[in-house]
Amino acid sequence: MEHIDRVSRRGRDLSQTMTTAVVCAATAMLMLDIAVVNTALPAMAREFDAGMASLKWVVDGYTLALATIVLSAGAWSDRYGRRRVFILGTVGFTGASILCAAAVGMPMLIVARVVQGLAAALLFASSLALLAGAFPRRSDRARPLAVYGATIGASFAVGPLLGGLLTELLAWRSIFLINVPVGLVILAGVRHVAESRSSAPRRGDRRGQLAVVIGLAALTYGLVEANERGWTDRATVAAFAVAVAALAGFISVERRVDQPMLPLAMFANRSFAGAQVAVFAISASMFAVFVYVTVYLQGVLGMSPIGAGLVYLPGTVVMLAVAGVTDRFLTSVPPGRALALSLVAVAVGMAMMTLGGVHSSGLVMVPGFVVACIGAGVFNPVMSGVVLSESHGDDAGLAAGINDAFRQSGIALGVAALGALFPARSVLAGGSPAEFVDGLRLALWVSCGTALVGAAAAAVWIRQARSDATPAEADDRPRVAF
Numbered sequence: 001m002e003h004i005d006r007v008s009r010r011g012r013d014l015s016q017t018m019t020t021a022v023v024c025a026a027t028a029m030l031m032l033d034i035a036v037v038n039t040a041l042p043a044m045a046r047e048f049d050a051g052m053a054s055l056k057w058v059v060d061g062y063t064l065a066l067a068t069i070v071l072s073a074g075a076w077s078d079r080y081g082r083r084r085v086f087i088l089g090t091v092g093f094t095g096a097s098i099l100c101a102a103a104v105g106m107p108m109l110i111v112a113r114v115v116q117g118l119a120a121a122l123l124f125a126s127s128l129a130l131l132a133g134a135f136p137r138r139s140d141r142a143r144p145l146a147v148y149g150a151t152i153g154a155s156f157a158v159g160p161l162l163g164g165l166l167t168e169l170l171a172w173r174s175i176f177l178i179n180v181p182v183g184l185v186i187l188a189g190v191r192h193v194a195e196s197r198s199s200a201p202r203r204g205d206r207r208g209q210l211a212v213v214i215g216l217a218a219l220t221y222g223l224v225e226a227n228e229r230g231w232t233d234r235a236t237v238a239a240f241a242v243a244v245a246a247l248a249g250f251i252s253v254e255r256r257v258d259q260p261m262l263p264l265a266m267f268a269n270r271s272f273a274g275a276q277v278a279v280f281a282i283s284a285s286m287f288a289v290f291v292y293v294t295v296y297l298q299g300v301l302g303m304s305p306i307g308a309g310l311v312y313l314p315g316t317v318v319m320l321a322v323a324g325v326t327d328r329f330l331t332s333v334p335p336g337r338a339l340a341l342s343l344v345a346v347a348v349g350m351a352m353m354t355l356g357g358v359h360s361s362g363l364v365m366v367p368g369f370v371v372a373c374i375g376a377g378v379f380n381p382v383m384s385g386v387v388l389s390e391s392h393g394d395d396a397g398l399a400a401g402i403n404d405a406f407r408q409s410g411i412a413l414g415v416a417a418l419g420a421l422f423p424a425r426s427v428l429a430g431g432s433p434a435e436f437v438d439g440l441r442l443a444l445w446v447s448c449g450t451a452l453v454g455a456a457a458a459a460v461w462i463r464q465a466r467s468d469a470t471p472a473e474a475d476d477r478p479r480v481a482f
Helices: 001-049 052-080 080-100 106-134 142-169 178-194 206-229 232-258 265-266 270-300 303-310 311-329 335-355 362-389 394-417 435-469
Strands: none
Touching: 001 052, 001 080, 001 106, 001 142, 001 178, 001 270, 001 303, 052 080, 052 106, 052 206, 052 394, 080 106, 080 178, 106 142, 106 394, 142 303, 142 311, 142 362, 206 232, 206 394, 232 265, 265 270, 270 303, 270 335, 270 362, 270 394, 270 435, 303 311, 303 362, 311 362, 335 362, 335 435, 362 394, 394 435
């Protein structure tokens, strides 16, 4: 009997280790793909003679597809199996990466990026759910969540340098081809991951899915085109009108349907609602504005892709260190307080980055980036813990999907909205460097305000939701039934 128990423990340990490894590998692939693209945007613009609007769609095509599908992907993983959906996402993402590398023009590249985003939605929605299944005891999740959070932060931070190296030493197409061997390794390791699914899976919400796709796509289109055509142009106004109608229709559908893709009752849970505001805030501020910081480093300061990537390196080291020790206080510090302080650090860092000018050295951006990375290093693992703690195990896939929808829609809308603050003529296409710097400073200040709004929501809602329950009642407090 003791021998059988030992074998069982070894099998469980192997499954937990491999689950953590493949989930983090997939997460690294997804986050790196976002970050490396930022560094390669100037090279893409030169090869395809593309303007700023097209470059925005290279980023937003991916994040928008991910944000609009990830909610349904979470429900699919709960119904059909998280491991199965994870495998499908890996195959799709790897194939789409090959299409991106083979693009012969901007339209093909943008379409391939949309396909990448759809596959990424399957991976994101099933990743946290796989971790929850491998570590059923909440007390055992602190370490894997810290590793998961560190992977998100480090991948996004390492991405610019890796993208710079690949773009300068090889070509921008190599930033997509690197996903192919990573995808194959993930597929080799996933056979050690246990399958899991919800005991009461949800049905699909086709009307809600259609409405949210139309609404977010129209809103993003309007924000992008406003900078090119003007805010009063007929196409811009029409896009905003469609967005308002579609999103209003989405809310109406979600209120009436038996099993909505986004249960509106979730916002009665102050902790969960505050978490979504916080994750949207950091995505729409820090992660969105860095698209334009990278363009500033290369287009205004004339830095090489590698040089621009090196500017982010000190922050990478700090983010890794901070995220690596976050698990030590993950269970003792109120999550609302931790998230609020991390977002304040992000805001302070971006404020420091406004010191950059037309004739500055790239080094002037380093201190601000380091401070922002301290905040991001704390934010990611704490956020992952909140998402899992505020959902039932059976619906972990849907809960993860909701969180990733807010994260990715924050990036998509942030890139589009902040882009409206810049001159219509890109600095990469001969536009005024001084006007671009003015736009960047304004974008950084707007991002500071966005991060502080997220900090306030985290401090008030998440902390209050926790403090309302006594320690004895904490595990029995009502949760949203997704």
